[in-house]
Amino acid sequence: MMGFLNIYKPKGMTSHDVVARLRRVTKIKQIGHTGTLDPFAEGVLPVCIGKATRLIEYLSDDKEYLATVQFGVSTTTYDIEGDITYTSDKKITQGEVENILDNFRGEILQMPPIYSAIKVKGKKLYEYAREGQSVDINPRKVTVYDIQLKSLNYDLQQAEVLIKCSKGTYIRSIANDLGQSLGCGAHLIKLVRTLAGSFHIEDSIELKDDIDVKKNLINPVEMLDYPKYFVSDAELEKVRHGSVLENKEFKAGSIIILIYNNEEICAVGEAENDKIRLKKVFI
Numbered sequence: 001m002m003g004f005l006n007i008y009k010p011k012g013m014t015s016h017d018v019v020a021r022l023r024r025v026t027k028i029k030q031i032g033h034t035g036t037l038d039p040f041a042e043g044v045l046p047v048c049i050g051k052a053t054r055l056i057e058y059l060s061d062d063k064e065y066l067a068t069v070q071f072g073v074s075t076t077t078y079d080i081e082g083d084i085t086y087t088s089d090k091k092i093t094q095g096e097v098e099n100i101l102d103n104f105r106g107e108i109l110q111m112p113p114i115y116s117a118i119k120v121k122g123k124k125l126y127e128y129a130r131e132g133q134s135v136d137i138n139p140r141k142v143t144v145y146d147i148q149l150k151s152l153n154y155d156l157q158q159a160e161v162l163i164k165c166s167k168g169t170y171i172r173s174i175a176n177d178l179g180q181s182l183g184c185g186a187h188l189i190k191l192v193r194t195l196a197g198s199f200h201i202e203d204s205i206e207l208k209d210d211i212d213v214k215k216n217l218i219n220p221v222e223m224l225d226y227p228k229y230f231v232s233d234a235e236l237e238k239v240r241h242g243s244v245l246e247n248k249e250f251k252a253g254s255i256i257i258l259i260y261n262n263e264e265i266c267a268v269g270e271a272e273n274d275k276i277r278l279k280k281v282f283i
Contacts, residue, residue, distance in 0.1 A: 001028065002050040002265075002282065003217035008204040009037050009045040009193075018045055018207060025209050034059055035167070035196050040079055043193030044201050049213060051282050058224055058256070058268065060197030061167035066150070067191050069175045071157040074185035078113045078172035082187070090184040094152045097159055100181050101147050109139040110173050142169040158189070198223055220258070220265045227257045229276065231266060239266050240283055245276040 009018055015036045022031050032053040034046045043065075048056055071092045075082030143166040150160040161178075163171060172188050179186025194201040205216050221228065229249060231239060238245055239259060250257065250271040257276065259267040266283050269276045 001214065001217065002052045003048075003219055004052055004199075004223055005047040005049060005213065005216055006199045006204045006218065007045045007047050007207055008201070009042055010207065011042040012039055013207075014039050015045055019047065021207060022047065022211070022213075025211060026213050028213070032056060035061070035063065035193075037193060038191075040081060040188075041191040041193060043191075044196045044199050044204050045193075046196050046199045049217060052220055054280055054282070055220055055224065055265075055268070058226065060225065062145070062164070062195075062197060063167065063169070063193060064162070064164045064195035065171050065191055065193050067161045067163060067171050067175060068189050069159045069161055069178060069186050070189045071159065071179060071182065071184050071186045073187055074176065074179055075187045077187075078170075078176040079188040079191075086185040088184040090182075091154065092152075092157060092159075092182055092184055093154070094149065096182060097149050097152060097178075100178065101149060101161075103181065104144050104147050104174060104177070107141060107143050110142050110170060110177075111139050112170055113172050113176070140168060142166050144169065144174075147174075157184075162194075164195075198225065219263065221260050221263055224258055227255060227271075229257050229259050229269070229271075231259055231261050233261070236261060236266065236283070239278065239281060242278050242281055245269065245278070247271050247274050247276045250276075 007018060009015065015033045019031050019033050023029060028049060030050050030053055032048045034048065034056050037043065037045055046059065072088050072090065073084055074086040075084055145164040148162045150162050152159045163174065171191055175186050175188040227250065235245060254270055254272050257269050257271050258265055259269050267278045268280045269278045
């Protein structure tokens with residue numbers, strides 16, 4: 001069995017918890033997830049089954065989130081689980097939020113939360129934080145492709161913000177930075193990942209003990225966005241032995257391609273001029 005599952009990760013579970021539960025209920029050991037979600041967050045979690053774990057590097061890293069931001073309060077963790085560090089009575093309007101969002105579009109430098117798993121000198125940042133130790137944190141370059149205000153509850157001072165971004169973007173940091181930019185403080189109170197690469201939230205499935213993996217398995221040939229090369233039955237033997245294939249279809253240069261037969265992925269190759277060299281073989 002080989003393919004992807006589009007799992008809806010519930011709030012309160014880690015991504016590792018999801019994998020452990022799937023292994024327990026399916027009896028399949030070779031399972032891996034992509035794009036870690038904190039226990040606080042929920043939503044799309046792509047999971048690789050069987051040999052598809054070797055395809056993780058070929059999945060798109062771009063993400064989309066629906067974040068609920070609480071203005072007027074800042075916390076140590078930049079989310080609802082932290083201790084309060086600052087409060088403000090200032091009321092923010094829809095226009096003010098929309099105007100400030102322009103500063104968060106495009107390539108930006110972002111300071112990761114101190115309560116995060118990023119390692120500095122071999123130690124995770126949250127370990128320094130729990131021990132009360134200070135540590136120098138370098139800002140990281142990330143890309144926010146789009147950020148939009150979906151709604152603002154003026155009375156509650158809560159905003160729903162849709163964010164499309166690159167891998168490694170901390171939505172908690174965006175919430176905190178929004179509060180700083182508006183002079184009122186802010187933190188994240190809810191986070192739903194609505195998209196991970198080509199995995200959409202409307203297609204995600206609930207994590208249940210009676211989950212039907214075979215029925216919900218997604219074919220890598222359909223999901224991976226790379227040029228595809230169909231091999232004949234005669235060429236399958238070459239693929240099995242990892243032999244070089246003749247390139248008759250692709251232009252000169254070096255590109256990654258998916259090699260398949262009977263709608264099943266056989267290998268990942270790299271087309272180099274008149275040759276296709278196999279990088280990973282699955283048969």
